[in-house]
Amino acid sequence: MHITVIGAGAWGTAMAMAACRHPGQHVVRLHARDASQAAAMQAQRQNLRYLPGVELPENLSVLTGPVEALLSGQPQELWVLATPMSGLRSNLQRLQQVQAPLAWLCKGFEAGTGLMPHEVQAQTAPGLQAGALSGPSFALEVARQQPTALVAASAHAAVRNAMVQAFHGPALRVYANEDIVGVEVGGAVKNVLAIATGLCDGLNLGLNARAALITRGLTEMTRLGLALGAKAETFMGLSGLGDLVLTATGDLSRNRKVGLLLAQGLSLAQAVDSLGHVAEGVYSARTVWQRAQSLGVDMPITEAVVALLDGRLQAREAVQVLMGRGPRGESV
Numbered sequence: 001m002h003i004t005v006i007g008a009g010a011w012g013t014a015m016a017m018a019a020c021r022h023p024g025q026h027v028v029r030l031h032a033r034d035a036s037q038a039a040a041m042q043a044q045r046q047n048l049r050y051l052p053g054v055e056l057p058e059n060l061s062v063l064t065g066p067v068e069a070l071l072s073g074q075p076q077e078l079w080v081l082a083t084p085m086s087g088l089r090s091n092l093q094r095l096q097q098v099q100a101p102l103a104w105l106c107k108g109f110e111a112g113t114g115l116m117p118h119e120v121q122a123q124t125a126p127g128l129q130a131g132a133l134s135g136p137s138f139a140l141e142v143a144r145q146q147p148t149a150l151v152a153a154s155a156h157a158a159v160r161n162a163m164v165q166a167f168h169g170p171a172l173r174v175y176a177n178e179d180i181v182g183v184e185v186g187g188a189v190k191n192v193l194a195i196a197t198g199l200c201d202g203l204n205l206g207l208n209a210r211a212a213l214i215t216r217g218l219t220e221m222t223r224l225g226l227a228l229g230a231k232a233e234t235f236m237g238l239s240g241l242g243d244l245v246l247t248a249t250g251d252l253s254r255n256r257k258v259g260l261l262l263a264q265g266l267s268l269a270q271a272v273d274s275l276g277h278v279a280e281g282v283y284s285a286r287t288v289w290q291r292a293q294s295l296g297v298d299m300p301i302t303e304a305v306v307a308l309l310d311g312r313l314q315a316r317e318a319v320q321v322l323m324g325r326g327p328r329g330e331s332v
């Protein structure tokens with residue numbers, strides 16, 4: 001296959017590397033917005049800024065320049081958008097004429113509009129056949145070819161198949177799922193819950209508290225998903241429970257790190273600056289909560305994270321608020 005990956009951060013680079021190493025002998029291009037970064041990657045055969053210490057495969061070409069220029073030349077069989085949520089809309093606009101399937105890798109709800117990625121696509125590039133590639137996957141582990149499982153979600157079978165064909169291989173299993181709403185809700189909400197769990201661990205609230213937070217977090221994620229039309233079973237899968245467990249407990253997570261740093265007393269700005277990478281939960285928390293509110297869905301953990309990020313609550317006060325809620329039944 002001919003595959004173009006747009007966005008040369010940690011995740012775009014790792015997935016471009018995975019495609020290069022695939023036994024299908026794909027021809028892979030990785031597009032970096034920043035010309036100096038593209039030149040450095042070509043010269044050093046590493047992505048020193050976002051994925052230091054991992055050698056790029058010889059057959060990976062790194063390009064830069066206007067995204068529109070990628071549209072001429074050899075037709076592509078899969079386009080992969082690997083920017084953060086904030087870059088999704090503008091890049092979909094640039095790519096709205098492509099004929100081949102397109103997959104985005106970002107996890108979140110769009111700031112400002114509160115839209116899920118597939119809703120942004122329906123607005124900006126409705127003619128595209130597209131979907132989301134999600135699931136529990138730290139970029140560094142994929143770049144190192146450590147075993148990983150992903151979900152290829154789309155309403156279109158051709159898009160699901162293209163993602164599977166591009167990436168399913170000896171180190172990466174790719175499962176297909178038609179429930180794009182469920183997969184995208186899981187990807188967005190788990191980032192918010194990972195901030196909460198980082199805080200919980202940073203405050204040494206204990207293992208009981210962490211298990212409770214993850215489990216009740218899964219419940220509120222499911223509640224929102226069902227209100228948006230997702231299938232309940234998706235939340236028990238890789239993009240729901242799987243990614244929630246990984247991000248909430250894995251120290252490679254940037255969102256978890258934000259929570260840990262806030263617990264140490266850093267301001268949000270200091271915590272975000274120290275990461276050097278995007279932590280989508282910081283930008284999605286408010287939009288997720290607003291969308292939940294508009295649907296009448298109760299999301300107390302997300303609400304507490306929003307209040308914390310806004311500076312309306314201190315971490316210990318947020319714990320009191322969550323623990324002080326009245327009794328209720330356990331079901332969704």
Ligand SMILES: NC(=O)C1=CN([C@@H]2O[C@H](COP(=O)(O)OP(=O)(O)OC[C@H]3O[C@@H](n4cnc5c(N)ncnc54)[C@H](O)[C@@H]3O)[C@@H](O)[C@H]2O)C=CC1
Nearest residue numbers: 008009010011012033083084087105106107138139277278
């Ligand atoms: N790093 C990871 O382990 C994983 C990340 N993701 C998701 O993938 C998305 C990207 O994450 P990372 O690569 O880790 O972020 P990162 O912070 O490592 O890199 C972001 C990259 O996107 C580029 N970028 C930003 N805005 C852009 C735009 N408008 N057009 C083109 N490029 C743009 C930046 O220059 C940078 O190269 C996020 O939504 C994240 O939640 C999903 C799974 C795993």
Ligand SMILES: O=C(CO)COP(=O)(O)O
Nearest residue numbers: 135136137138253254255
């Ligand atoms: O989405 C991820 C793992 O699946 C990466 O999580 P972080 O953005 O918190 O590092």
